Amino acid sequence: MFGLKACLSGGLLLLGAAVTEAKYIVPGARWRDTDGNLVNAHAGSVVLDNGKFWWFGEYKVQGQEEGGGVSVYSSPDLATWTYHGLALEPVNGHPYIAPEMIIQRPKVVYSESTGQYHMWWHADNSSYGLLLQGFATADTIEGPYSFVDATAPLGNWSQDFGMFTDYKDGRTYALYSNGDRREGRDVYLTSYNKEVTGLDEVVYRFDKFDLEAPTILQTDKSYYALMSHKTGYRPNNVVAFRADRLSGPWSQPWIVAPLNTRTFNSQSGFTLRIKGNRKTTYLYLGDQWDSNSLWESRYIWLPITIDDAKKTLEVEWHDVYDLDVKSGKWQPIQGREYLAIDAKTSGNAFKQEANFASRGTIVTGIEGNDSTVTFSGIQGTGKPQWVSFYYQNTDDMGFGDQPGGSPDRIGGSWQLRRIASVVVNGNAENVETLYQRDTHKGIILSTPLQLTLEKGSRNTITVGGLFNGFHYKGADIDRIVVYPPEN
Template sequence: MSLRSKASAALFAALAALPLSLAGAVTPAQAAPVSIDNATQFTDPAGNPVHAHGGGVVKVDQYYYWFGEDRNADNTFRYVSVYRSTDLKTWEFRNHALTQATDPELGSANIERPKVMYNAATHQFVMWMHKENSADYGEARAAVAVSATVDGDYSYKGSFRPLGEMSRDITTFVDTDGTGYMISAANENRDLHVYRLTADYTGIQAQVQNLWQGSSREAPAMFKRNGVYFLLTSGATGWAPNQQKYATATSITGAWSGLKDVGDSTAFRSQTAYVLPVQGTAGTSFLYMGDRWGNSMGKSVNDSQYVWLPVKFPTKTSMSLEYSPQITVDTAAGTVKGMNVVWETLAAQHSGKCADVANYDTSDAVQLIQWGCGAGANDQFWIKKLGNGYVQIMARHSGKCLDIAGASTADGALAVQNTCNGQPSQQWKLRATDTAGYVEIVAKHSGKCLDVVNTSTADGTALDQWTCSGGTNQHWRRTTV
């Protein structure tokens, strides 16, 4: 072999070995855009539910690490679990980062709203959380744990009341200059305190704000966009959802605006957990991450659903949230988008009340009823043309389609929502009536009309199908939301 051939062979061998020597540094390929259904529970690749309730996210290289509450059946603390993803849809379980066995203090505790920050100076990941005992909410303490790796076993450093003040729902924030902050509900949730952390993020250096004293705000989430700080909070109504509000400032320690409403009156039946910046080649979008608490539905924390929405910014100092049953996330581009469709209400002529999916339920086979218009996303529908003279009618809150129970052709068969599948009982013809502005909604499979039972005007009356008669309880007015 010539010297040139030997040199080429050596170079090839060195290059071939290089990926092996750098195996620990290899990052995953950029994720493709994904569609994420709202008001559901994520599952990991093994089919297990993802329990990251009240959680927060930290990004390391190409991975997003999601930490959150994983509770026992009686709602007491079991784990702070951590999952990772490149696309924000497929979540791989990594570790129970904190457990009851981590420290004796955690053996009978409630741990809520864990948030993790990376400290570039100490090369440590620092977790802050709200700590209570398992019997009541009398402790009102903050707690700290640390780890050298993002998804490792965290070492518990204990709990305390910051500067002697009560501390319940918390969040953390790292500013662009590396300063760390912890924000917590204080004084029996009446006030919201902002603390500047020590250089290693494990302690309190000073309280720098006492915001909106007496206004009872909790579930804080802070983020920064184009030099403006946003602080999103919910009211303090236990597990029941409520109107969320936000404020803005150009300095954390300076003057903050008054509180402004965002989203609908129940935050689409959710409560703030975190607002995540998603940065990519096209810029940075912001993702609202909320919990629809299982407890608000008569269940447990581990039955909670996730509500994720794109945050929009009408102006530099304002934000808005609109509900979408499905969002599209492209982490490579840094985009988060909802469904770009027209939502409408359907009001019965005889009562003036709207078609509504009962109890805001997102399950299959839930009945449609009539109710006073404006109840929420469960009385809003996307009327999608199918190209065959028929339409599909999708409920906004659930992403499910208007259907007739059991695909029955009988008079009186109930109108329900079911997972959209395109079958004839989910296809409808909108037929003009002799009353201007109203249509009949006719099922393809039966030729019968969507009808309010017995021409009742009462809230809660069921919708069914019935032989078309021209009655005003079969006439529907479409109104764009």
């Protein structure tokens, strides 16, 4: 067997009776571990080992873009995460894993031949001048992992890195884009040797699509490869390819989420196939990068719908959903909507016609504490509840105090986000911060906060603006959705 055990990277996850029911998964929320700290595992991968999920990702240090090492978390349900420290720790003065070096997109697989866990990643320097793949090993899945080598795969460049294990024969493959230079805009699919200690041959090359962040998802009949366009930390429309065999031929790419949502402001990175005892579920594990504070970038984990007969794949948005990893079944949680057309505005905030908005109206002009929108009559339970704020952020249109103007203009820049204040029941001493990523003209997306509302229907939620480096404006508000508590 090629790297096959109870855990499969990017492949089939077989669930045992020890795995418990999942709590809610809330894409784009602040995910916290069992100690209450923010989960810090970016651009990572998830594997299953002895009935427990293990999540490896880039550890981002506040104020430092790279070099934090690789963190590891465990979970029984893909929703409750326990931190186990750094699986791969930076070493001062090391030529490849020093704090100033790049350790990106870590992936882990078990090697039957060596009896060890193998970690691979994109290894580089701060100028992306090395373009190598790093390799480390450990005797236990949580590590610590010991550095072995950093090499050029079969003599090629290697940038964004992915890994896939075929659940039918257990063989493991590497996926990697080979640089940003004109002659290096391909993505390679390359098989590992039996020991998963090195690559042996290129199975397929995706030519000249200029893509990165690759991952492969396998069904009983097809293989689907998901990849992102090269726009740095700015999100874009992720695309998918399909094939009957890994060696191809592969289809033309298509966009996997509604156009201009930029894949719900996320970048592809990994996919899971969870075969429960009642249903097989596929998950898209994306990153919602925040270049202003990479350490707090969010995670966008969403269900994937696949129709092998029609040869289609689509990533579905749900604010809140419940996944039972034992059965493999998931269901969206239903919330109660409160529309901006029914809310009260103050100051310069006003209701404006918008044929794409709820009942044709959106609230704009939300600035600081003087110009706000307040939703009233909100039903609460007295327990923490998720509230999704549906908004439009048209910073891609450009405005006077934004240097460079719009990214849709020549020489334009990307503002990335607005920041809003959220106050419950007029308690100005307890202000929550809501990050509202750029959407596009006429595109409404949502972002969640967990709020505690008093029991009953006399709650209010007020949205204002906070300073984000350019202005005090919040995004335009369409509606909010209040969800029931988890317990």
